[in-house]
Amino acid sequence: xxxxxxxxxxxxxxxxxxxxxxxxxxxxxxxxxxxxxxxxxxxxxxxxxxxxxxxxxxxxxxxxxxxxxxxxxxxxxxxxxxxxxxxxxxxxxxxxxxxxxxxxxxxxxxxxxxxxxxxxxxxxxxxxxxxxxxxxxxxxxxxxxxxxxxxxxxxxxxxxxxxxxxxxxxxxxxxxxxxxxxxxxxxxxxxxxxxxxxxxxxxxxxxxxxxxxxxxxxxxxxxxxxxxxxxxxxxxxxxxxxxxxxxxxxxxxxxxxxxxxxxxxxxxxxxxxxxxxxxxxxxxxxxxxxxxxxxxxxxxxxxxxxxxxxxxxxxxxxxxxxxxxxxxxxxxxxxxxxxxxxxxxxxxxxxxxxxxxxxxxxxxxxxxxxxxxxxxxxxxxxxxxxxxxxxxxxxxxxxxxxxxxxxxxxxxxxxxxxxxxxxxxxxxxxxxxxxxxxxxxxxxxxxxxxxxxxxx
Numbered sequence: 180x181x182x183x184x185x186x187x188x189x190x191x192x193x194x195x196x197x198x199x200x201x202x203x204x205x206x207x208x209x210x211x212x213x214x215x216x217x218x219x220x221x222x223x224x225x226x227x228x229x230x231x232x233x234x235x236x237x238x239x240x241x242x243x244x245x246x247x248x249x250x251x252x253x254x255x256x257x258x259x260x261x262x263x264x265x266x267x268x269x270x271x272x273x274x275x276x277x278x279x280x281x282x283x284x285x286x287x288x289x290x291x292x293x294x295x296x297x298x299x300x301x302x303x304x305x306x307x308x309x310x311x312x313x314x315x316x317x318x319x320x321x322x323x324x325x326x327x328x329x330x331x332x333x334x335x336x337x338x339x340x341x342x343x344x345x346x347x348x349x350x351x352x353x354x355x356x357x358x359x360x361x362x363x364x365x366x367x368x369x370x371x372x373x374x375x376x377x378x379x380x381x382x383x384x385x386x387x388x389x390x391x392x393x394x395x396x397x398x399x400x401x402x403x404x405x406x407x408x409x410x411x412x413x414x415x416x417x418x419x420x421x422x423x424x425x426x427x428x429x430x431x432x433x434x435x436x437x438x439x440x441x442x443x444x445x446x447x448x449x450x451x452x453x454x455x456x457x458x459x460x461x462x463x464x465x466x467x468x469x470x471x472x473x474x475x476x477x478x479x480x481x482x483x484x485x486x487x488x489x490x491x492x493x494x495x496x497x498x499x500x501x502x503x504x505x506x507x508x509x510x511x512x513x514x515x516x517x518x519x520x521x522x523x524x525x526x527x528x529x530x531x532x533x534x535x536x537x538x539x540x541x542x543x544x545x546x547x548x549x550x551x552x553x554x555x556x557x558x559x560x561x562x563x564x565x566x567x568x569x570x571x572x573x574x575x576x577x578x579x580x581x582x583x584x585x586x587x588x589x590x591x592x593x594x595x596x597x598x599x600x601x602x603x604x605x606x607x608x609x610x611x612x613x614x615x616x617x618x619x620x621x622x623x624x625x626x627x628x629x630x631x632x633x634x635x
Contacts, residue, residue: 230607232331232528233483233512234481234528235527239488240533243564244258244534251263260494271284276503279506290567306532309327310596328345329366331479331602339476343373343478346482348377375466375469440476444475454468454511457507458512461504468515471512490555492552493542494556495552509529509566523571526567527567528566533560533563536557536559561586567601599625601630611625
């Protein structure tokens with residue numbers, strides 16, 4: 180058996196080693212049921228669609244009351260620091276710190292009535308990324324169900340040959356856990372996202388494209404030829420499912436490592452300087468631009484990590500730093516996708532594990548009021564937002580509402596299951612899909628498989 184050099188790995192609760200992308204060899208594939216997984220993936224493919232998803236994950240909990248669901252008529256301790264501004268779509272107001280998004284609200288829609296009713300970082304993250312409760316919390320934070328990107332990778336794989344189907348930039352992490360609730364868990368570590376690293380760093384290169392020490396492309400070609408020789412001379416094995424899986428999986432791996440498609444896609448330096456500036460030169464902006472390059476090249480599900488949203492105090496300083504970066508990255512992404520004719524085939528999703536309390540605290544964090552800077556907001560999962568646009572979804576829609584203080588859904592309450600079902604609908608995956616749990620029993624991936632119909 181030979182393998183690609185994927186760096187060090189840690190052992191997770193599913194008993195499999197973490198892999199950044201893939202490991203080749205009959206023994207490795209047999210251990211994770213590769214033949215069955217490949218057959219399931221092929222059977223579920225919807226060849227009529229060529230859609231992809233970019234999930235921008237605001238890790239730490241972004242506040243709905245300071246971004247997309249402002250309450251200017253509420254008492255001061257609720258309405259917060261900033262004022263809403265009108266956008267291109269009447270009635271779709273956003274924060275004054277989002278002037279660029281205000282010009283493109285016709286390209287995306289906003290779910291204002293999302294909720295899962297937990298203020299625990301880990302419980303919220305697990306529910307948003309897997310839809311499942313399963314007792315996950317800060318006290319028991321291990322992943323207990325596969326993340327949505329892992330299921331998409333299992334069902335569809337890449338849209339184009341030579342690309343990883345599931346990619347994370349600059350890294351895959353949920354509430355400090357890597358890959359956290361983005362991982363494949365019971366369906367296998369081979370469905371964890373392929374991690375790119377930070378594309379804003381000097382001399383950015385994707386380390387996981389490096390071959391193992393002493394293994395060159397020429398030697399890899401020789402080994403590919405040797406495998407072909409064995410296949411030719413052992414035709415009695417051709418009908419065996421494991422052999423068929425090995426042939427297909429090996430071909431996908433060789434295409435990825437040796438072909439030009441992925442290497443070109445990861446080369447963000449090919450982008451015009453002016454466009455890179457529009458996205459923003461920091462990690463968030465350049466990771467968003469790289470995500471666009473990856474879906475354009477053939478990745479099906481790409482996550483972008485924007486971390487650091489746990490603003491219990493000094494909200495003013497934090498958001499006046501973060502929100503302009505989000506504004507530039509998100510607005511430019513929608514404009515860029517539209518300019519390239521990719522908006523109809525690329526769904527953009529922006530969310531975090533929960534929101535922040537509608538009522539601001541005193542900024543003291545247990546000490547004197549304002550001693551930690553301006554007031555902040557604490558954990559809140561009873562009312563949240565989720566931005567969704569592109570991929571055939573109608574733009575300019577506001578789905579649902581919260582009550583006058585932003586505390587709970589007032590109309591059209593939506594759950595994480597409905598968000599996932601909407602994503603599956605865009606991708607052409609049956610939202611009623613099932614997975615076998617560790618005991619071998621079929622389990623519904625989504626408890627509520629109904630997508631948000633108003634978006635279509």
